[in-house]
Amino acid sequence: MDSNARAAPLASRLSALEQRFREIRARTRALAAPLSAEDCAIQSMPDASPTKWHLAHTTWFFETFILSQHAPQYRAFDPAFKVLFNSYYNGVGDKHPRPERGLITRPDLDAVMAYRDHVETAMDDFLHDAAHAEPVAALIELGLNHEQQHQELILTDLKHMLSRNPLKPAYEKHWPLTSVQARKADWIAFAEGLHEIGHDGAGFAFDNETPRHRVFLPAFELASHPVTHGDFIAFIEDGGYRRPELWLSLGWDAVQARGWEAPLYWEKRDGQWHTFTLRGLMPVDPNAPVCHVSFLEAEAFARWADARLPTEAEWEVAAAGVAREGNFLESAAFHPLALREASPRGVPAQMFGDVWEWTRSDYGPYPGFRPEAGAVGEYNGKFMCGQYVLRGGSCATPASHIRASYRNFFPPDVRWQFSGLRLARDAP
Structure with missing residues (x-):
């Protein structure tokens, strides 16, 4: 098999990974889109995290484990984020206490979204460089599955936060469900x-x-x-x-x-x-x-x-x-x-x-x-x-x-x- 034949499957795999990266990152943004900056900042209990923190932490994962270690030209968006948005990775270094994530009013939501833009641009470049991307493709896939876990957490944490508001506000107002016939369990x-x-x-x-x-x-x-x-x-x-x-x-x-x-x-x-x-x-x-x-x-x-x-x-x-x-x-x-x-x-x-x-x-x-x-x-x-x-x-x-x-x-x-x-x- 010549080098061109070997390169084709690799290019296809990286292209699929790049597409998956973009889709998953876009879905996380879409989940946050209906929310105000105030919605994104609140932490309703120690087990939950603000939406803004989820947006930043999932970005931190790619910056910390992919770009900072495997992209020679990458420069961190803000060195302070290494501590602010670490969750529980003691091997990486210090972390901000989990029960106090709701106290991180700065950086604001705009800065967190700029952080996502910065890392996504760098990841796009990285995924086009097969020599660097292919050896860590499994780690990138881990990061994508990690982000999908946080998509679920955005919704569960947001639900708990909204439930604490006496106005009982809705994340999505339209209720599409209709009653159905009961089905007996066997x-x-x-x-x-x-x-x-x-x-x-x-x-x-x-x-x-x-x-x-x-x-x-x-x-x-x-x-x-x-x-x-x-x-x-x-x-x-x-x-x-x-x-x-x-x-x-x-x-x-x-x-x-x-x-x-x-x-x-x-x-x-x-x-x-x-x-x-x-x-x-x-x-x-x-x-x-x-x-x-x-x-x-x-x-x-x-x-x-x-x-x-x-x-x-x-x-x-x-x-x-x-x-x-x-x-x-x-x-x-x-x-x-x-x-x-x-x-x-x-x-x-x-x-x-x-x-x-x-x-x-x-x-x-x-x-x-x-x-x-x-x-x-x-x-x-x-x-x-x-x-x-x-x-x-x-x-x-x-x-x-x-x-x-x-x-x-x-x-x-x-x-x-x-x-x-x-x-x-x-x-x-």
């Missing part, structure tokens, strides 16, 4: 046996999805549909938040200390449950998947329903043959939707999109896991303690970002993510 049986889980090596994956390995699963059953708002209302009306026998000790402590009576964002008006959405305050749709519940609430509901949460291995085995389709960020609903078409019998519905589904699995390393070398190795491995795995993506997840092996993770009391649940049980 149980889908899976035989015992050896299975392989983890990423199969085709395409991008985070390091925590590897290595692929074998697991033995006893026979189990998985609910055909996620738990709905209507299901959760039945739990509430049966005293679910007042019955300590349903709760783990940590969960009951949270119920008592924080006054939980319903999922996050729910409130009763004129005797009917309403929930705050990115389109404002809306009546709860009983047929839509329940969201904004913690692992602790999901676990209590499962016990009330005489079932349990699936393990992540069970979830992945069940999802292996399911089409990766659903209600994702691109639908612009920004809210879980009721199922509008019947799912084929024996195929779990809504496995992807709508809500992240809690599993009963601790977030830990797979057998043989080794984090990446250097600061990027801090991306996942150091968080493998005290958290639980969620699967499947949500209505705020970009469609190209999710796959059956994807492992999300959060502490058990977190509720501001689009997190729901699906029941499992041991085979009879």
Whole structure:
């Protein structure tokens, strides 16, 4: 094969990467476009970050790990940004405290957008230089997937911030949803046996999805549909938040200390449950998947329903043959939707999109896991303690970002993510 023939596939791959870079960066800007500068500056709680910080941090990633290390002619936009917009990469150096990101009024939003312009221009030049770009193409792809994670965080953090405003303002005002007929959940049986889980090596994956390995699963059953708002209302009306026998000790402590009576964002008006959405305050749709519940609430509901949460291995085995389709960020609903078409019998519905589904699995390393070398190795491995795995993506997840092996993770009391649940049980 001559040099021209070898160069053609490389040029094609870099061109595709460049196109993906532009599309993902443009989508992040589009998510911020409806917001005022004031909207972009507010941090509503320590777990959340201002939109302006997300815009800057995703830019910081490309500047810090790509341009500053691999583009010889690159000059930093502002050296102070190295500390201001570092998240948790201790190997890079100092960082601004996470709970104080809302205090960064300077640089202003215009300066952050100029920072994005500066880095995007440099990245365009870098991606046209095959000698420099090709060796770090995998790192660039990591940065793009990292930005897609922050696209979801922009929406979840923004929702929490807007919910704190007594005016209950909407991010998008038009509500396109209509009521649908309820669909009863069935149980889908899976035989015992050896299975392989983890990423199969085709395409991008985070390091925590590897290595692929074998697991033995006893026979189990998985609910055909996620738990709905209507299901959760039945739990509430049966005293679910007042019955300590349903709760783990940590969960009951949270119920008592924080006054939980319903999922996050729910409130009763004129005797009917309403929930705050990115389109404002809306009546709860009983047929839509329940969201904004913690692992602790999901676990209590499962016990009330005489079932349990699936393990992540069970979830992945069940999802292996399911089409990766659903209600994702691109639908612009920004809210879980009721199922509008019947799912084929024996195929779990809504496995992807709508809500992240809690599993009963601790977030830990797979057998043989080794984090990446250097600061990027801090991306996942150091968080493998005290958290639980969620699967499947949500209505705020970009469609190209999710796959059956994807492992999300959060502490058990977190509720501001689009997190729901699906029941499992041991085979009879």
